[in-house]
Amino acid sequence: MTRYGMVIDVDRCTGCFNCFLACRDEHAGNDHRPVSAAQPAGHSWIKVQELERGSFPKVKVSYVPVPCLQCTDAPCMRAATGGAMARRADGIVIIDPDKAIGQRDIVSACPYGAVFWNDVENLPQKCTFCAHLLDDGWTEPRCVEACPVQALVFGDLEDPTSDVARLIAQKPVEALAPVPAEPPPVRYLGLPTRFVAGEIVLGDGSEECAEGVSVSLRKGQQTFTISTDNYGDFEFLGLEADTEYVLSIEHAGYERFELHWNSSADPNIGTIVIERAG
Numbered sequence: 180m181t182r183y184g185m186v187i188d189v190d191r192c193t194g195c196f197n198c199f200l201a202c203r204d205e206h207a208g209n210d211h212r213p214v215s216a217a218q219p220a221g222h223s224w225i226k227v228q229e230l231e232r233g234s235f236p237k238v239k240v241s242y243v244p245v246p247c248l249q250c251t252d253a254p255c256m257r258a259a260t261g262g263a264m265a266r267r268a269d270g271i272v273i274i275d276p277d278k279a280i281g282q283r284d285i286v287s288a289c290p291y292g293a294v295f296w297n298d299v300e301n302l303p304q305k306c307t308f309c310a311h312l313l314d315d316g317w318t319e320p321r322c323v324e325a326c327p328v329q330a331l332v333f334g335d336l337e338d339p340t341s342d343v344a345r346l347i348a349q350k351p352v353e354a355l356a357p358v359p360a361e362p363p364p365v366r367y368l369g370l371p372t373r374f375v376a377g378e379i380v381l382g383d384g385s386e387e388c389a390e391g392v393s394v395s396l397r398k399g400q401q402t403f404t405i406s407t408d409n410y411g412d413f414e415f416l417g418l419e420a421d422t423e424y425v426l427s428i429e430h431a432g433y434e435r436f437e438l439h440w441n442s443s444a445d446p447n448i449g450t451i452v453i454e455r456a457g
């Protein structure tokens with residue numbers, strides 16, 4: 180039995196919005212009942228969120244495409260009444276365009292903002308994985324076909340030879356926050372994590388970039404150590420959110436530097452001047 184799923188590789192996504200436009204092209208003004216009514220002008224059922232972290236000049240920008248995740252235990256389905264929502268045998272969650280009229284609670288029940296309100300039809304609407312195309316023999320939705328960098332990988336989760344099943348078996352895929360108890364069929368690679376960055380300068384009057392200085396990051400009993408590059412820059416990626424960290428800098432002939440902080444944000448520590456010992 181087929182069960183559709185998708186892996187979204189955030190590291191690959193360039194934020195080109197081709198998926199967003201392909202969704203509009205497929206659905207705007209096109210009625211695909213029984214799986215979806217026509218999408219109104221200006222809507223798209225896949226969002227591409229731009230997330231900026233850090234501060235100048237240590238800034239990172241990520242693009243996170245968010246379609247309906249076709250949740251395994253779907254809060255939107257619990258909010259629907261009168262048989263307005265159902266899950267197909269292939270796992271796709273469908274809003275019935277005739278039975279869901281007036282049911283705004285379906286929009287607010289989705290924790291991912293994946294349900295959109297059609298003011299003209301008085302109807303909640305969302306991504307269907309282009310179920311009407313899959314039923315016609317297509318192997319992937321329009322957004323997946325439109326992605327120029329294969330950031331969206333789609334297929335049958337029950338087929339161990341499919342690209343999507345292989346990715347999930349081989350890579351550390353994650354669920355989008357808020358993380359549900361049961362993994363959804365749409366999962367992610369490379370979701371943005373906290374980072375810390377800075378640069379080190381020698382405080383001996385030369386103000387030279389301190390290349391090859393040992394910088395350590397400690398969390399509990401774990402310590403990670405790297406060396407600054409030839410611009411004196413350092414960067415630690417993949418930090419856990421809201422966690423206590425200690426950054427320490429050691430360089431022969433110079434005073435030890437130590438900084439304690441909580442990773443509730445992505446701090447750019449800026450320029451750290453290390454002073455000569457003694």
Ligand code: SF4
Pocket residue numbers: 246247248249250253254255256272288289290291292293294305
């Ligand atoms: S992502 Fe939102 S709309 Fe889609 S199944 Fe989950 S709760 Fe429902």
Ligand code: SF4
Pocket residue numbers: 191192193194195196197198199227242244325326327328329330331
């Ligand atoms: S088409 Fe692909 S690269 Fe472009 S925004 Fe969508 S997922 Fe990202």
